[in-house]
Amino acid sequence: MEAADVVPVRFCGRTGREGLQGKIVLVPMDLADRPAWYKKVCQQNQIPCLEHDNKIIGESLDLIKYMDINFEGPKLFPDDSKKQRLAEELLAYSDTFNQAMLCLADLQRQCDG
Numbered sequence: 001m002e003a004a005d006v007v008p009v010r011f012c013g014r015t016g017r018e019g020l021q022g023k024i025v026l027v028p029m030d031l032a033d034r035p036a037w038y039k040k041v042c043q044q045n046q047i048p049c050l051e052h053d054n055k056i057i058g059e060s061l062d063l064i065k066y067m068d069i070n071f072e073g074p075k076l077f078p079d080d081s082k083k084q085r086l087a088e089e090l091l092a093y094s095d096t097f098n099q100a101m102l103c104l105a106d107l108q109r110q111c112d113g
Contacts (some may be wrong), residue, residue: 012031061091 029035042049043052046058052070057063064076078084 060095061088063090 039045041051042056042058044058049058050063057066068075068077080086
């Protein structure tokens with residue numbers, strides 16, 4: 001299996017993928033100050049981002065499905081269609097929630113001045 005680069009801001013060590021740690025390179029970075037090279041690698045400027053086999057995946061749901069297909073280990077995405085719809089809805093909501101929290105954090109920094 002080829003190595004892959006995963007570029008997260010926050011990384012949870014409980015990925016559910018045993019042995020994947022030796023096959024990926026984690027690159028931590030500051031969410032508020034992403035380096036210019038990152039914007040060139042992941043043009044959507046999303047976190048996390050996976051580069052594997054000359055493909056860039058930056059959308060969380062796409063990344064989960066890609067990992068299920070291309071890496072060994074327990075599935076991250078459910079097989080049951082009802083559970084899939086629920087997972088997609090929860091992921092869509094979490095993206096909205098995360099964006100709202102980032103906006104609030106920016107406003108708080110501006111107020112703290």
